[in-house]
Amino acid sequence: MSENAGAMMVERGSGDRRFLPSSGQLAAYGVAIVVICLPAVLVGSWIFTLGICFANSIGVLAVSFLLRYGGEVSIGHGFFVAIGAYSVAVTDSHFGLSLLAGLPAALVLGILAGVLFAWPSRNISGIYLAVSTMALALALPEIINNTNSDWSGGYEGLYVSHGVLPGVPIALQQYYIPFVLLVIVAYMLGRLRRSRQGIVLLLARSHSAAADAFGTRRVWARVSVMGISCGIAAVSGAALAFASSTVSPGGFTLWSSIFLLVGSSVSFYGLTLPRALIGGGFLTLVPQFLSGSGAWIPVLYGLALLGVILAGQFAGRIRAARRRGPEGA
Amino acid sequence: MGMAASLEGRGIELAFGGNKVLKGLDVEFRPGEITGLIGPNGAGKTSLFNCLTGAYRPQGGTITYGGSALDGLPPAGRANRGIVRSFQTVALCPELNVLENVMVGLARGYHSGWFNAFLPLPAGRREWAEMREAARETLAGLGLSEVADLLPLRLPPGTQRLVEIARAIAGKPRVLLLDEPAAGLNNSETRDLTRTLRQIVSPHLVMVVVEHDMDLVMSICDRIYVLNFGEFVACGTPAEVRSDPEVVRIYLGSVDD
Amino acid sequence: MSGVLDLARDLLPLIWSGIVTGCLYALGALGLVMIFKCSRVVNFSHGNVAGFAAFLVYGFSTGFLLHLSWGAAVLLAVVAIIAIACLSYAVIVPLVFQSDLTATIATLGLGLIVQGATLLVFGSEIVNLNLPIPHFGTSILGLRITGYDLTVLAVAVLTIGILFFVIDHTKLGVAFRAISDNPFAAEVCGLNLRSVHLFAWIVAAVLGVIGALLIVPTTFLSSTTVASFMLQAFAAAVVGGFASLPGSLVGGVLIGILMNLFTFYVSPEFTNTFLLVVILLALNVFPNGILARAGGSRV
Numbered sequence: 001m002s003e004n005a006g007a008m009m010v011e012r013g014s015g016d017r018r019f020l021p022s023s024g025q026l027a028a029y030g031v032a033i034v035v036i037c038l039p040a041v042l043v044g045s046w047i048f049t050l051g052i053c054f055a056n057s058i059g060v061l062a063v064s065f066l067l068r069y070g071g072e073v074s075i076g077h078g079f080f081v082a083i084g085a086y087s088v089a090v091t092d093s094h095f096g097l098s099l100l101a102g103l104p105a106a107l108v109l110g111i112l113a114g115v116l117f118a119w120p121s122r123n124i125s126g127i128y129l130a131v132s133t134m135a136l137a138l139a140l141p142e143i144i145n146n147t148n149s150d151w152s153g154g155y156e157g158l159y160v161s162h163g164v165l166p167g168v169p170i171a172l173q174q175y176y177i178p179f180v181l182l183v184i185v186a187y188m189l190g191r192l193r194r195s196r197q198g199i200v201l202l203l204a205r206s207h208s209a210a211a212d213a214f215g216t217r218r219v220w221a222r223v224s225v226m227g228i229s230c231g232i233a234a235v236s237g238a239a240l241a242f243a244s245s246t247v248s249p250g251g252f253t254l255w256s257s258i259f260l261l262v263g264s265s266v267s268f269y270g271l272t273l274p275r276a277l278i279g280g281g282f283l284t285l286v287p288q289f290l291s292g293s294g295a296w297i298p299v300l301y302g303l304a305l306l307g308v309i310l311a312g313q314f315a316g317r318i319r320a321a322r323r324r325g326p327e328g329a
Numbered sequence: 330m331g332m333a334a335s336l337e338g339r340g341i342e343l344a345f346g347g348n349k350v351l352k353g354l355d356v357e358f359r360p361g362e363i364t365g366l367i368g369p370n371g372a373g374k375t376s377l378f379n380c381l382t383g384a385y386r387p388q389g390g391t392i393t394y395g396g397s398a399l400d401g402l403p404p405a406g407r408a409n410r411g412i413v414r415s416f417q418t419v420a421l422c423p424e425l426n427v428l429e430n431v432m433v434g435l436a437r438g439y440h441s442g443w444f445n446a447f448l449p450l451p452a453g454r455r456e457w458a459e460m461r462e463a464a465r466e467t468l469a470g471l472g473l474s475e476v477a478d479l480l481p482l483r484l485p486p487g488t489q490r491l492v493e494i495a496r497a498i499a500g501k502p503r504v505l506l507l508d509e510p511a512a513g514l515n516n517s518e519t520r521d522l523t524r525t526l527r528q529i530v531s532p533h534l535v536m537v538v539v540e541h542d543m544d545l546v547m548s549i550c551d552r553i554y555v556l557n558f559g560e561f562v563a564c565g566t567p568a569e570v571r572s573d574p575e576v577v578r579i580y581l582g583s584v585d586d
Numbered sequence: 587m588s589g590v591l592d593l594a595r596d597l598l599p600l601i602w603s604g605i606v607t608g609c610l611y612a613l614g615a616l617g618l619v620m621i622f623k624c625s626r627v628v629n630f631s632h633g634n635v636a637g638f639a640a641f642l643v644y645g646f647s648t649g650f651l652l653h654l655s656w657g658a659a660v661l662l663a664v665v666a667i668i669a670i671a672c673l674s675y676a677v678i679v680p681l682v683f684q685s686d687l688t689a690t691i692a693t694l695g696l697g698l699i700v701q702g703a704t705l706l707v708f709g710s711e712i713v714n715l716n717l718p719i720p721h722f723g724t725s726i727l728g729l730r731i732t733g734y735d736l737t738v739l740a741v742a743v744l745t746i747g748i749l750f751f752v753i754d755h756t757k758l759g760v761a762f763r764a765i766s767d768n769p770f771a772a773e774v775c776g777l778n779l780r781s782v783h784l785f786a787w788i789v790a791a792v793l794g795v796i797g798a799l800l801i802v803p804t805t806f807l808s809s810t811t812v813a814s815f816m817l818q819a820f821a822a823a824v825v826g827g828f829a830s831l832p833g834s835l836v837g838g839v840l841i842g843i844l845m846n847l848f849t850f851y852v853s854p855e856f857t858n859t860f861l862l863v864v865i866l867l868a869l870n871v872f873p874n875g876i877l878a879r880a881g882g883s884r885v
Contacts, residue, residue, distance in 0.1 A: 120866045127628045135862035146855045188447040195446040203422040210420035215408035215437030295705035302698030
């Protein structure tokens with residue numbers, strides 16, 4: 001046994017605790033229980049708002065995922081959210097099919113779009129990629145406004161009116177179904193973390209040359225992460241369309257994309273259910289509280305974004321100082 | 330399977346712009362041996378190493394393993410042929426614990442699809458369990474079982490280096506290319522490293538070590554190539570190289586003791 | 587034969603007006619690139635701050651806030667913008683030395699705040715900003731040249747000339763070049779990184795004001811006008827190479843011309859989409875900008 005091994009810090013990492021649920025899991029279960037019971041005590045407009053909040057939380061997960069597993073910042077995810085939303089709206093308005101058909105379509109189209117964007121941007125990263133995603137977000141309204149308005153509904157948009165569960169009031173469906181989708185996405189991301197693809201993607205993010213040297217090509221990693229992130233964004237769009245019953249180009253501007261990033265930052269890029277809800281909640285509830293003075297929204301988001309970043313830096317410096325101390329490096 | 334194979338290079342030439350870095354090198358790295366690659370700074374060791382890993386593409390000459398050429402094969406492709414490397418600065422993922430980092434070294438041998446990544450399907454579960462088991466065995470073999478659940482940044486550099494080596498050997502590679510494995514290690518950690526490297530020698534494994542630390546090189550290498558200005562000035566056993574007058578002349582100004 | 591003449595007759599005005607608007611994009615791009623060169627941060631709040639400046643000029647000159655002469659309004663607006671630039675940098679500075687990506691996201695936050703401030707103070711309607719630009723037009727060789735064109739060119743050439751003079755011949759300019767090349771060495775030599783960053787931020791803000799004011803006569807002024815001109819500035823910076831000041835000029839003019847050609851020959855409805863394609867193409871084909879020499883033999 002190496003004498004050095006005995007001298008190290010004993011701080012547990014992400015070890016396997018099979019017998020007791022971790023504090024993270026308990027938080028997730030607690031939140032889920034609260035959410036399930038809430039409609040009993042809330043009025044209709046709040047239930048409606050929370051449904052949208054769950055949809056936004058999925059969008060926040062998409063952006064956080066791209067950052068955690070891909071190391072990239074996107075201010076253009078509204079593009080992929082729109083793809084999902086319009087997939088659902090079109091299948092609903094033009095084909096009369098509910099979310100059961102619209103959601104798979106949204107997911108497939110979202111992943112496809114992500115892969116299609118990932119290819120020409122495969123060698124672009126950091127700030128250049130952020131600028132490219134900005135261009136993507138700005139191109140979206142042009143594309144929507146110029147498609148055949150019979151299909152896309154033009155400026156006014158489309159309605160989503162079909163429910164999924166027969167017999168259940170639509171208002172409750174618009175609350176529970178987005179939440180179920182959020183839970184599923186968070187669950188699947190948790191499974192990804194404990195999968196072969198997940199660990200190689202994480203290495204590809206932190207040390208792409210090392211991942212490459214062990215068989216994980218950079219391009220594969222980038223395309224996979226983009227595909228997944230944009231697929232999640234499309235699911236968010238699908239949930240949004242369902243929860244709000246309408247889809248229109250005004251909901252997918254550069255600002256919406258930037259707001260997703262704000263929500264992601266506020267949740268410190270977490271990929272768990274509670275974190276997603278923090279981000280989505282911030283995004284959805286702040287405008288609710290400020291409904292009278294819309295102009296304060298960007299100010300508050302901006303302050304929140306700055307606050308989170310500066311707090312993160314500050315906390316990071318404390319952590320770095322603590323780490324340096326005991327090891328005397 | 331079959332016979333153990335050598336990693337060979339014939340006439341390797343590399344130039345950056347007009348600057349000739351490698352001037353037609355012939356090398357043979359044999360299995361069952363540890364071959365060292367030494368030379369002063371700027372001699373071309375790293376460039377040759379990068380040609381072997383696939384990071385650089387030599388303008389002339391070929392590199393073969395077991396008779397089949399590796400030219401044009403990128404690092405990821407070489408990994409699939411069992412050629413792996415370690416890094417001079419530790420390249421472990423800080424978000425993964427030690428066990429998971431070692432599992433990454435095995436990943437190229439498993440192929441369950443995306444559905445298994447996202448859903449609790451039996452094939453994926455089986456694969457994950459197998460990978461964990463194999464990684465645990467590797468860590469145990471190097472005496473690192475205690476640190477399996479820890480995060481790499483909490484470990485001292487020597488241990489991190491050993492974990493990197495565990496990751497490299499977990500997937501049962503055929504060629505192991507080590508890039509200055511003793512960099513940043515103190516004496517006691519270097520002794521641990523030396524012991525570990527000797528331990529993993531096997532008749533089917535080609536090991537190449539690029540290194541500045543003369544103690545390490547002299548004590549573990551069976552053969553040493555000495556490089557200077559893109560050419561080999563000596564090749565032989567440690568004893569032969571140590572007494573070669575040309576080698577002594579090269580190192581006289583920069584002896585590191 | 588007449589086909590070629592027709593082509594020339596269409597092409598020339600397009601190229602001319604492309605050069606004119608290209609100068610404005612170049613001004614915007616110069617601001618972005620200056621900040622990027624010395625601190626590796628991309629200032630996403632550039633467009634919002636420039637737009638706010640244009641609104642300030644409007645407010646100071648039309649009685650919305652104050653009733654000043656146009657010149658005084660511009661001066662006051664510039665002072666206000668310099669103050670905002672200093673404040674922005676003060677907020678960003680702890681981040682700049684840690685991670686440029688984080689600092690860049692922080693500029694998004696600043697942009698949001700400034701956007702909100704614009705909406706709060708000025709509302710979301712479209713306003714009319716009249717600039718004292720000589721209204722005349724002449725035709726030279728069949729090419730229509732207006733007072734606006736000449737004003738833009740004159741102001742752009744003057745501004746860029748002054749900027750390049752400062753960078754080439756003043757101490758601050760030399761410090762800027764040193765830091766852009768090698769910040770570590772520059773600091774070792776005793777140069778103050780922070781003052782140079784601040785210089786770049788202030789210059790960028792002033793360039794943004796000039797660009798915004800010159801762009802307004804071509805469209806109305808609303809809270810979104812200037813922001814949409816930012817995409818062109820970004821595209822110009824990307825095409826010219828984000829670390830090249832002369833590249834920004836070339837990029838700006840190129841983008842101006844290409845946009846005009848695209849709008850005329852293809853469609854005016856898809857300009858942003860076109861710019862997206864241009865950006866992706868530029869980053870793939872010449873990641874270091876159109877002026878960079880291809881080099882290196884590493885795989």
